[in-house]
Amino acid sequence: MSNLSESIKAIKEASKEDRFTYLTILQYHVTSPEILPTLNEVLQDADLTQEIGWDLVQMLLNIDGSETCLETVARLGNPREVVIKVMEALEGLTVAWHDEVVVDVDDPGVIPDSKIPGKFITLLGMLAILHQRIKTKYPSRFLGPSLVKVFEAYQPTPEMTASVINLVYSLSGRKRPPLPSRTSSINVANPDQDGDVSKNAPDPEAEQEDPQEEAMQRKLLQAFVTCILQRYVNAHDMLWSPRLLEVYNPKKNVPGKKTTIEAFRENEVLQKRDAIVGQLVALLRDLGLDKCSNQFVKSIYEGPVHRDPLAAFNNFSSADDIHFSPGGSVCLIAYWLFSRDVFSSDSPWPEMHIFPDHASILGRFLGQDVQSEILASPGIADALLAIGLGLEHRNLIKAEDYTNLMAYHHNLTLISVFHPDIQVRNAATSFAGTLLHSEPDDHTRLEILEDLLENCMFASLKACAVTWLKEELIAAKSSKRSNQFSSPDVIERLQYFLFPDMLSLNESSPEALIEFWAQNHLFLLQVANFAYFLFTGLQELVPAGMGAAVGQRFVEPLLAAAEKLEKAEGLDGEDRMQLRILTDRLRSLGLQ
Structure with missing residues (x-):
């Protein structure tokens, strides 16, 4: 491996060699950040960079501190060739993501000290310069594929998103407005806005742009930002x-x-x-x-x-x-x-x-x-x-x-x-x-509640339905209006969904009871509270003879199941506390 002075001499003197030979020399000598200032001096030769710039993109991207050299390549290299290499490099970043393990929950998709975000930001800075340099009849044909590669390599971190915002502002021909000076501001390198546009070399294959292009490019950018x-x-x-x-x-x-x-x-x-x-x-x-x-x-x-x-x-x-x-x-x-x-x-x-x-x-x-x-x-x-x-x-x-x-x-x-x-x-x-x-239609409200209580498989939702039913009953009583929730008919209609037959629990094993409790405890606790509310506060809505029937088919089997569960292994402290709450509430009904 050559020392720094030898490398500086080599890349300066060999720039007159044929381009293939010179690229080989660069690959050997340009391996560390210390050589980059010298390389950037050499790359100020627009003719040289026009010929070899696109071959330098991947090599430079892997060296820390190469942003200035890559900016020079973007400004002086052949824009149509360099943009292809930038897209290839973005594709490489997409693949590289899959080799990194996500361990930072506050920064999704990125591991600490990952170099991928920095490379992404650098490449987007190059794209902003390159697309403004490409003067073709149909620039959207370059823009569309570039945006696809950007999105595929993108991870939703603050810095990478700020870089995307910078890129789109540049591609739209607008300057990004200054950000307020607050802790929430995200600032990343933006060479197109902060750099010297006068250094950009002209497109050697420039053409007059098609009149429809402006609308298509704007729609591309809009669609891209929604993604x-x-x-x-x-x-x-x-x-x-x-x-x-x-x-x-x-x-x-x-x-x-x-x-x-x-x-x-x-x-x-x-x-x-x-x-x-x-x-x-x-x-x-x-x-x-x-x-x-x-x-x-x-x-x-x-x-x-x-x-x-x-x-x-x-x-x-x-x-x-x-x-x-x-x-x-x-x-x-x-x-x-x-x-x-x-x-x-x-x-x-x-x-x-x-x-x-x-x-x-x-x-x-x-x-x-x-x-x-x-x-x-x-x-x-x-x-x-x-x-x-x-x-x-x-x-x-x-x-x-x-x-x-x-x-x-x-x-x-x-x-x-x-x-x-x-x-x-x-x-x-x-x-x-x-x-x-x-x-406004009380029939519709009742149908929704009935559907939830009868058909819903989620105990938490059925518990919500019980709460909503209670609120409807209270509202009907407070307003003194005659509707679906103001007569015993509503409880008669819903009683077998609220207080289903639990007699089968008498034959259940402790394991089956534990599973039953895990799946239904939210609903059971809510129904027990509702029963107390109904039988002590709204007795006028309770159909004749319903109390005894509920006690026989619902309360007594549940109390027996709760006693078995209290003795079973596999319940934590929270479960046992909720079981005691259920038992106390059911016994307070006086229906057993």
Whole structure:
């Protein structure tokens, strides 16, 4: 291995050799950061860099501190050749991600001290310069494939997302606005904006641009940013729906307990999340996507919900062939509503209603395999919930007479079951309850509750249905109105769903009882409390003879099963405490 002085002499003197020989010499001598300043001096020879620049991209990318040399290659190398090498390098980063193990939960997709984000940022800085240098009749044919490679190599970290934002501003011909001086600001290298444009060599194959190109390039950038927005929101808990609930129902905030809004205001990591999403939305606004028109809304649920916008980036003939990310569009609408109500922004007013627009979007996104969809896209599920909350808050309920509240309510409750974040689950439960109680038709409200109690397989949801039924009974009594919830008929209709026959538990083994308890304890505890409320506070709604029947088929077998469970092994302290609560409540009914 040669020493530094020998390497400096070699790369200076050998620059007059034929290009193949010189590249071989560079590969031998350019192996450490110390040689890079000398190489950058040599690369100021525009003719030389025009010929060999594209062959240097991968070699330099693997050397720390090579950003200046790579910027020179981007400015002076043949832009059409260098851009191909940059795309190849991005493809290499995509492969490299799979060799790294994710261990940093606060920085999804990246391990500490990984060099991949830095390489990504450097390559995007080169792309920003290169695409402005390429003067061709159809620049979108270069732009589309480049954006695909960028997205494939992208990981939703703050720095990499900031780099993407810089790139899009450069490609759109706009300067990124100065960021506010706060801890949430993310600044990364931006050679196109900070560098000297006068150093750019002209495109040796320059052509006059086609008039349709401007619209196609703008649509490409818009679609690309919606893909980035979806990816970022799915990777980070934005908690839009819980925060909206805190704004809409401040009386429900627990005194002395930090709210989610306060947490996002005080925590630097959470501040960055809000800042980055805000910057992505601002970028879309600068690109012309700044109206929540009904046409924009319908495009989300009238087209294929699982459309891959990037699939068209390599094959399109007009701007109409390029489509936004459906999930990214949902996140955009959610942020418009959220930022208007939480940050008092001037976001556009939504030209949509819960029925049919939001109900259609929600149903299309959740699809047939609801659990998989929610777990794969938790950010979109939160965004969908936030949109519903925002529309309900604005009383934008329905644009037509027909509404299928049961199907819509069902989808909301599935978010409350399957979403991985408890705050989003609670927000979904709260919204589902609000929507149920606000339905003017008491027959519809009862049908929804009956369907949940009869057909739902999730104990937590059945427990919610019991709570909602109790609230309906209280509301009917308070208002002194005659409806489905003001007579014993409602309890007669629902009693076998509320208090099912438990006699089969008498024959169950301890193991079977433990499994039964694990699956049903939430519902059983809620029903026991409801029974106490019903038999002690609303006796006028209890059908004649029902108390004795409930005691025989429900209370007595449950008490016997609880006694067996108390003696069984395999229950933790929490389970035993809840068993005692259930037992005490059932005995207080006096029905055994």
